[in-house]
Amino acid sequence: MNIPVLETGVILIVDDNPNNLEVLSETLMDTGWEILIAVNGEGAIAQAEYACPDIILLDVMMPGIDGFTACQRLKSNPVTCDIPIIFMTALSETVDKVKGLSLGAVDYITKPFEHEEVLARIKTHLQIRNLTKQLQTHNQQLQQEIADRLAVETKLQKLTQELEQRVEERTFQLSQALHNFQQAQVRLLQQEKMSTLGELVAGIAHEINNPVNFILGNLNHASEYTQNFIDLFQLYQQYYPNPEVEIQQKIDEIDLDFLMQDSPQIMSSMYKGTKRLAQMIHSLRHFSRRDDSVVQPIDIHEGIDSTLLILQYRLKANSERSEIQIIKHYGTLPPVECFPGPLNQVFMNLLANAIDAIEESFITNTNFSKIASSSVHLLSVEDNGKITIRTALHKQGSVVVIKIADNGIGMTEEVKQRLSEPMFTTKPVGKGTGLGLSISRQIIEEKHGGTLSFVSEPGKGTEFCIEIPVLSQKA
Ligand SMILES: Nc1ncnc2c1ncn2[C@@H]1O[C@H](COP(=O)(O)OP(=O)(O)OP(=O)(O)O)[C@@H](O)[C@H]1O
Ligand SMILES: [Mg+2]
Known part of the structure; x- marks a missing residue:
C-alpha cells in the first residue's frame, strides 16, 4: 500500500x-x-x-x-x-x-x-503518526464494511428464515387441504354408496311388502276355507260311505285321504314362509333407514342382524368352500343413541371384509396346496369359515363394544401400516375400492365419537372392535 x-x-x-x-x-x-x-x-x-x-x-x-x-x-x-x-x-x-x-x-x-537529529526524529515520528492515523481510518472503514456486510447477511438470514417459514406454512396448508379434500371425497363416496344401496334395498322392500302382506292376510282365510272343505268331505264320507263309482274313482285318483291330511300342513308351511318373508322385509327396511341426520335410540343387534340378512347370499356354501358360520355372542344392551343408517353401513363394511378375508384364505389355500405345504395356517375345504360377533357393555354401562372377528387370511405388517390410507386395497381392480375402512372410521369416530381398532395376524384372522358411547354426544 x-x-x-x-x-x-x-x-x-x-x-x-x-x-x-x-x-x-x-x-x-x-x-x-x-x-x-x-x-x-x-x-x-x-x-x-x-x-x-x-x-x-x-x-x-x-x-x-x-x-x-x-x-x-x-x-x-x-x-x-x-x-x-x-x-x-x-x-x-x-x-x-x-x-x-x-x-x-x-x-x-x-x-x-543536534539540529539534524531532532529534525530526523520528528520527521520519522510524524510519518509513523501519519501512517498510524491512515491505518486507523482504514481499519475503521474496514470495520464499517464488515458491520455493513454483517447487517446485510443478518437481513438475508432473516429473509431466508421468513421464506422457509412461509414455505413450511404453505406446505402444511397444502397437505391439510389435500387431507380435507380426501376426507370430503371419502364422505361423498360414502353418501353415494349408501344412498345407492339404501335406495335399492328400500325400493325392493317396498315393492315386495304389499304382495306379501296381501298373501299373509289371505292365507288366514285360505286355511279356514280349506279346513271347512275338509270338514265337509268328512261329513259326506260319514253319511254317504258308498259313493257313486265315478266319485270313488276321483277319490282314488286324487288320493283324498293324503290330500286332507297334507293340506293343513301346506297351509301352515305357506304361512310360516310368508311370515318369514314379512320379517325379512322389516329387516330390509330397517337396514335402509335413510334418516341419517338424526340420532335415535336403536337396537344394535337388530342392525347387525339386518345387515347379516343382506349378506346372507355371500355366507352360503359354494364350490370353493363350505358355508360361513356366524357365531353370535350378544350381550344385553340398552338402546344405543346413534345414526342407524351409517352404523349399519359400518357393520356391512366390516362383515363384507371378513367374508372377503375368509374367501381369500380358501383361494390362497387351494393355490398353496397345489404347489407345496405351507407353515402358515390356512383354511382347508373341510374347515369352516367363521365370523364371531360379540357385543358387550363396558365402562359402567356407558360404552357399547362390538367385536367382529374372522378366521380369514389376516393382515401382514405392511397392510396394517397402510390401513389408515384412504383408497388402500389389496383386492383386485373392480372388487375393492379401498374405502370401506376409511368410511367406517369416519362414521365411528366423527359421527359417533367412538373408536375403531383391530388386531390381526397373517394366516390366523382379524378382529375389528367398535366402541361407541351409549348416549350420543351429538344429540
Ligand atoms: N377382516 C380383514 N381381514 C384381512 N384383511 C382385511 C380385513 N379388513 C380389511 N382388510 C384389508 O384392508 C384393506 C382395506 O379394506 P377396505 O374395507 O378399506 O377396502 P376394500 O375392502 O379393499 O374395498 P371396499 O371396502 O372399498 O370395497 C383390504 O383391501 C384388506 O387388504
Ligand atoms: Mg371393504
Missing part, C-alpha cells in the same frame, strides 16, 4: 526555558510545520487537549508538574492518549530513558541536541 508521507504537521514544544524554546523553534521554523508552545506541564495538557498536535516535544524538569507526570496524564486522557510524545531532557541516565519510554513516550532526545 503506497501511503503518502505528510509534509505538514503540528508540533507542541514544552519547555520552561525560553532559550531552549527559541533554539528549537528556530530549528523547526523552516520545515513548514506549525509550532505551538507551552512553558509548563499544565499548559501542555491544556493545549494538547485543545489543539490535538501531531507530536509533543516534552521537557522533563519543569516547575509545577514535571514531564513524566504530564506524560502520564496525557496518556491516560482518551483525547490525547494517541499523540506521540518525545522527551527532551538533560537527564541522560538509562534509567530515566526507560522510565520515559515505559510511560508511553515514543522517543527520547538528550540535551544539548
